[in-house]
Amino acid sequence: MSQPQTQKSTFSYFIWAFIFTAVGLLLGAWLGWEMTGTLGGMGTVFFICVVLAVLEISLSFDNAIVNANKLKDMTPKWQHRFLTWGIIIAVFGMRIIFPLAIVVIAAKIGPWEAVKLAAMNPDEYARIMTGAHLPIAAFGGTFLMMVSLTYFFDHEKDIHWIQWLEKNMARAASIKGIEIGIVLLLIVLFSNLLDGQDTVTFMTSAIYGLITYLAVEVVGGLLDLSQKSIVETGAKGGLGAFLYLEVLDASFSFDGVIGAFALTQNLFIIAIGLGIGAMYVRSMTIMLVEKGTLAEYRYLEHGAFYAVLILSVIMYVQTLAHIPEVITGLGGATLIGISFWASVRHNRREREAEAAAALH
Numbered sequence: 001m002s003q004p005q006t007q008k009s010t011f012s013y014f015i016w017a018f019i020f021t022a023v024g025l026l027l028g029a030w031l032g033w034e035m036t037g038t039l040g041g042m043g044t045v046f047f048i049c050v051v052l053a054v055l056e057i058s059l060s061f062d063n064a065i066v067n068a069n070k071l072k073d074m075t076p077k078w079q080h081r082f083l084t085w086g087i088i089i090a091v092f093g094m095r096i097i098f099p100l101a102i103v104v105i106a107a108k109i110g111p112w113e114a115v116k117l118a119a120m121n122p123d124e125y126a127r128i129m130t131g132a133h134l135p136i137a138a139f140g141g142t143f144l145m146m147v148s149l150t151y152f153f154d155h156e157k158d159i160h161w162i163q164w165l166e167k168n169m170a171r172a173a174s175i176k177g178i179e180i181g182i183v184l185l186l187i188v189l190f191s192n193l194l195d196g197q198d199t200v201t202f203m204t205s206a207i208y209g210l211i212t213y214l215a216v217e218v219v220g221g222l223l224d225l226s227q228k229s230i231v232e233t234g235a236k237g238g239l240g241a242f243l244y245l246e247v248l249d250a251s252f253s254f255d256g257v258i259g260a261f262a263l264t265q266n267l268f269i270i271a272i273g274l275g276i277g278a279m280y281v282r283s284m285t286i287m288l289v290e291k292g293t294l295a296e297y298r299y300l301e302h303g304a305f306y307a308v309l310i311l312s313v314i315m316y317v318q319t320l321a322h323i324p325e326v327i328t329g330l331g332g333a334t335l336i337g338i339s340f341w342a343s344v345r346h347n348r349r350e351r352e353a354e355a356a357a358a359l360h
Contacts, residue, residue, distance in 0.1 A: 055277070062311070142213070144311060154170060190319065212247065303337075311328060
């Protein structure tokens with residue numbers, strides 16, 4: 001990255017997020033007034049939009065770091081496309097089209113009927129969405145589990161945070177397909193804990209999640225190899241990496257979208273609140289890339305991928321029992337906070353060692 005970029009203030013990265021927040025909250029307040037015709041109703045919708053935005057941000061710290069991990073190796077052109085096209089897909093695709101698509105498939109109705117159902121009968125719409133949680137959790141949990149395990153089962157990985165665990169995982173990476181084997185074992189275990197049709201639904205959705213991960217990896221690799229710019233610049237990611245990040249974003253979004261229905265059944269309020277949160281995730285991602293934060297704090301990535309691994313297990317467990325979203329969000333944020341603290345301590349020790357060596 002160029003020198004001017006690294007000198008940008010932290011505030012400047014969030015300007016568009018702040019603008020989107022102002023517009024979104026005004027739109028939420030207007031929607032509340034249109035729905036209720038009272039100041040109280042307007043205030044309630046406004047507050048729900050704020051809570052949803054905070055929920056999305058708290059659940060997405062690990063998302064931003066994992067995005068940055070992939071984004072830093074992409075060509076500048078595809079970095080820009082991810083941060084422009086990607087935000088459109090994230091806000092409108094995952095927060096509006098995705099919930100509608102679930103209802104279209106689950107209720108076997110047309111897209112326009114799904115829109116009318118969301119607007120005129122939100123309780124029924126929410127019931128259908130909540131009923132689809134099991135296959136969504138199985139699919140998203142499997143994809144995220146593969147993302148995290150692939151990071152740790154890497155024989156080229158030479159920086160380890162939890163030494164005894166990560167060193168052994170890096171060594172075990174020489175066993176071909178070990179992460180796939182672990183995921184398949186967990187799929188079998190959790191499917192056996194369910195009953196009847198739920199067993200089949202969980203296993204089928206989880207296998208589709210695994211196939212999707214492998215397909216994105218294969219297709220992404222083929223697409224990226226075909227691009228001359230990658231060979232010339234040494235960057236590792238173009239269209240393939242873009243597709244990978246979009247599926248990754250979608251997997252992170254599943255839990256937030258479903259969890260939002262605990263606060264409101266209104267699709268449009270959910271889209272506003274979660275959309276605001278998605279803007280901050282994009283802002284955090286580009287800040288992490290341009291400021292070189294991942295290189296400066298060496299264990300931050302580790303904390304994020306541990307958070308992703310725990311999130312994937314939580315998504316599996318949620319097929320058996322409800323786990324509040326606040327636990328998911330706080331758990332991930334805590335892990336990232338600890339990894340940040342460990343990185344700061346490592347940097348301090350290195351500086352002290354260098355100062356001691358200089359004195360001698």
